[in-house]
Amino acid sequence: xxxxxxxxxxxxxxxxxxxxxxxxxxxxxxxxxxxxxxxxxxxxxxxxxxxxxxxxxxxxxxxxxxxxxxxxxxxxxxxxxxxxxxxxxxxxxxxxxxxxxxxxxxxxxxxxxxxxxxxxxxxxxxxxxxxxxxxxxxxxxxxxxxxxxxxxxxxxxxxxxxxxxxxxxxxxxxxxxxxxxxxxxxxxxxxxxxxxxxxxxxxxxxxxxxxxxxxxxxxxxxxxxxxxxxxxxxxxxxxxxxxxxxxxxxxxxxxxxxxxxxxxxxxxxxxxxxxxxxxxxxxxxxxxxxxxxxxxxxxxxxxxxxxxxxxxxxxxxxxxxxxxxxxxxxxxxxxxxxxxxxxxxxxx
Amino acid sequence: xxxxxxxxxxxxxxxxxxxxxxxxxxxxxxxxxxxxxxxxxxxxxxxxxxxxxxxxxxxxxxxxxxxxxxxxxxxxxxxxxxxxxxxxxxxxxxxxxxxxxxxxxxxxxxxxxxxxxxxxxxxxxxxxxxxxxxxxxxxxxxxxxxxxxxxxxxxxxxxxxxxxxxxxxxxxxxxxxxxxxxxxxxxxxxxxxxxxxxxxxxxxxxxxxxxxxxxxxxxxxxxxxxxxxxxxxxxxxxxxxxxxxxxxxxxxxxxxxxxxxxxxxxxxxxxxxxxxxxxxxxxxxxxxxxxxxxxxxxxxxxxxxxxxxxxxxxxxxxx
Numbered sequence: 250x251x252x253x254x255x256x257x258x259x260x261x262x263x264x265x266x267x268x269x270x271x272x273x274x275x276x277x278x279x280x281x282x283x284x285x286x287x288x289x290x291x292x293x294x295x296x297x298x299x300x301x302x303x304x305x306x307x308x309x310x311x312x313x314x315x316x317x318x319x320x321x322x323x324x325x326x327x328x329x330x331x332x333x334x335x336x337x338x339x340x341x342x343x344x345x346x347x348x349x350x351x352x353x354x355x356x357x358x359x360x361x362x363x364x365x366x367x368x369x370x371x372x373x374x375x376x377x378x379x380x381x382x383x384x385x386x387x388x389x390x391x392x393x394x395x396x397x398x399x400x401x402x403x404x405x406x407x408x409x410x411x412x413x414x415x416x417x418x419x420x421x422x423x424x425x426x427x428x429x430x431x432x433x434x435x436x437x438x439x440x441x442x443x444x445x446x447x448x449x450x451x452x453x454x455x456x457x458x459x460x461x462x463x464x465x466x467x468x469x470x471x472x473x474x475x476x477x478x479x480x481x482x483x484x485x486x487x488x489x490x491x492x493x494x495x496x497x498x499x500x501x502x503x504x505x506x507x508x509x510x511x512x513x514x515x516x517x518x519x520x521x522x523x524x525x526x527x528x529x530x531x532x533x534x535x536x537x538x539x540x541x542x543x544x545x546x547x548x549x550x551x552x553x554x555x556x557x558x559x560x561x562x563x564x565x566x567x568x569x570x571x572x573x574x575x576x577x578x579x580x581x582x583x584x585x586x587x588x589x590x591x592x593x594x595x596x597x
Numbered sequence: 598x599x600x601x602x603x604x605x606x607x608x609x610x611x612x613x614x615x616x617x618x619x620x621x622x623x624x625x626x627x628x629x630x631x632x633x634x635x636x637x638x639x640x641x642x643x644x645x646x647x648x649x650x651x652x653x654x655x656x657x658x659x660x661x662x663x664x665x666x667x668x669x670x671x672x673x674x675x676x677x678x679x680x681x682x683x684x685x686x687x688x689x690x691x692x693x694x695x696x697x698x699x700x701x702x703x704x705x706x707x708x709x710x711x712x713x714x715x716x717x718x719x720x721x722x723x724x725x726x727x728x729x730x731x732x733x734x735x736x737x738x739x740x741x742x743x744x745x746x747x748x749x750x751x752x753x754x755x756x757x758x759x760x761x762x763x764x765x766x767x768x769x770x771x772x773x774x775x776x777x778x779x780x781x782x783x784x785x786x787x788x789x790x791x792x793x794x795x796x797x798x799x800x801x802x803x804x805x806x807x808x809x810x811x812x813x814x815x816x817x818x819x820x821x822x823x824x825x826x827x828x829x830x831x832x833x834x835x836x837x838x839x840x841x842x843x844x845x846x847x848x849x850x851x852x853x854x855x856x857x858x859x860x861x862x863x864x865x866x867x868x869x870x871x872x873x874x875x876x877x878x879x880x881x882x883x884x885x886x887x888x889x890x891x892x893x894x895x896x897x898x899x900x901x902x903x904x905x906x907x908x909x910x911x912x913x914x915x916x
Contacts, residue, residue, distance in 0.1 A: 279715050327695055384894045387695055388842060391835055392887035403880035518831050527699055564714035569707030576700040580692035
């Protein structure tokens with residue numbers, strides 16, 4: 250049905266519009282100028298080449314985190330643990346980056362693979378418990394986030410530093426940083442990670458849409474009983490789906506560790522990237538191409554927000570409110586669909 | 598140091614840390630027993646902590662000693678109103694309840710920090726000046742051995758939290774209202790057939806969870822942190838959620854689990870003073886509640902079944 254397709258496209262667009270409108274209402278009610286606020290936001294995200302570089306850099310982990318959440322969604326799982334898998338991936342990437350001395354052609358891929366493996370391992374636990382004991386993955390992944398946070402902090406304090414608060418810098422041979430990309434964007438922190446992220450999107454699309462295994466994973470997510478009847482191994486597919494999702498999340502952590510920061514420091518709280526990945530995936534309709542678009546939108550919102558306090562006096566948290574409301578409206582898509590169908594009927 | 602001295606450090610501080618978790622976990626019991634997943638407990642605690650601190654700072658001069666009580670009341674009302682968002686999205690608009698809960702958490706922290714910056718021009722509030730006083734419970738604190746452990750030198754809200762767990766147990770399992778609430782969470786269609794208004798019951802349950810979550814956050818902010826910033830509530834809502842699951846969706850179980858998590862939290866702070874625990878790295882104590890919840894869910898600590906209709910929106914007439 251073509252009208253259904255149009256609706257699927259319109260739901261995220263409407264959600265963003267409603268979120269932005271609600272954000273301007275919040276600004277109006279609390280005595281700020283929404284026009285000044287939003288123009289500062291747009292300038293801060295795209296105003297000149299430096300800001301564009303920062304926006305792309307912020308979108309990089311968002312793409313991968315979004316892919317992680319979406320991969321799980323498409324296979325019938327809800328991975329709230331992306332945040333934790335991202336943190337352990339970050340740790341593993343930095344660990345490899347600091348402790349080995351290898352040529353770049355080996356070192357960099359090894360660090361990224363280590364991150365993927367760490368994320369996959371962290372996601373294996375909820376996947377295994379779901380497959381073996383039918384425990385709901387949502388709660389387990391939330392608990393795994395906190396375990397990741399505390400364990401990572403302990404490792405940084407005791408292994409990667411001498412009771413300090415951050416690890417040493419990674420070796421250049423493991424770094425994603427790029428003089429070239431920095432110089433064309435007025436010395437922003439843009440790095441080669443964006444290429445990794447785009448490859449990730451292609452991998453997810455190919456895996457899910459073009460391979461037999463991907464079909465199987467989606468089938469198990471769609472109807473476990475039918476898949477089992479068709480001779481698929483349901484538990485192993487659940488575990489595999491979770492592990493692949495975790496690997497994407499781990500690579501998202503590697504982007505932070507090898508690209509943006511070049512080290513890892515003790516965290517008082519979560520990075521938020523993994524949670525924003527939920528928003529990215531939902532808004533991108535869990536589709537690889539949609540996720541790239543929505544990751545850029547959220548990257549622009551987050552980076553643009555930094556400009557809001559200085560030029561429009563609006564606190565950066567406004568953007569967090571807008572993002573929360575966008576999630577709300579996407580989740581309540583029933584409401585938007587209802588409105589759209591009323592609208593279409595009246596149009597006839 | 599003897600065992601009794603060690604207990605004298607651990608037990609009161611465990612009760613102290615457990616109180617906010619008990620309130621919030623009891624709220625979670627209401628919501629989930631009615632069939633609505635509430636991942637948003639964290640956000641509800643944030644809202645409660647924020648409103649109670651702001652109220653306390655603004656009205657301390659006018660209300661004096663009464664301020665902390667009033668601030669908890671305000672946190673309760675605002676928490677209930679805020680939880681309406683979750684109720685509308687997940688009950689009326691049939692949103693995925695987990696997603697809606699995630700949105701609640703985001704919105705709470707974004708909105709409260711936005712308002713803190715707007716009102717105080719910086720990322721965190723000042724310390725509150727008027728809090729609760731420590732007190733002994735008159736008769737009970739004179740009981741030998743256990744009196745000084747459990748009933749002396751505590752805060753009134755902690756005692757209220759424990760009493761509330763018994764009240765919630767009575768409401769859920771001994772009153773018609775509780776029966777209806779549980780029926781809606783187990784088999785909404787059967788409940789609907791018997792003339793129970795499923796939507797109304799779920800709205801009430803979610804709002805109660807908002808009210809209790811608000812109090813939980815308020816108690817945490819007034820007694821433990823005494824100010825509000827982005828790090829005030831960091832995972833306590835999820836710990837309350839864990840306590841609720843660990844306690845098998847039962848009010849007394851949830852209270853017990855919250856007290857246990859209180860012990861874990863207090864050990865990670867007072868552990869240094871106790872010789873036996875000095876050599877245990879704090880990370881084990883920090884992750885204990887989460888690891889235990891995973892073990893509980895995996896069935897290693899007795900099987901628990903969630904309410905059957907948990908997480909599914911009820912659509913009238915749909916089988």
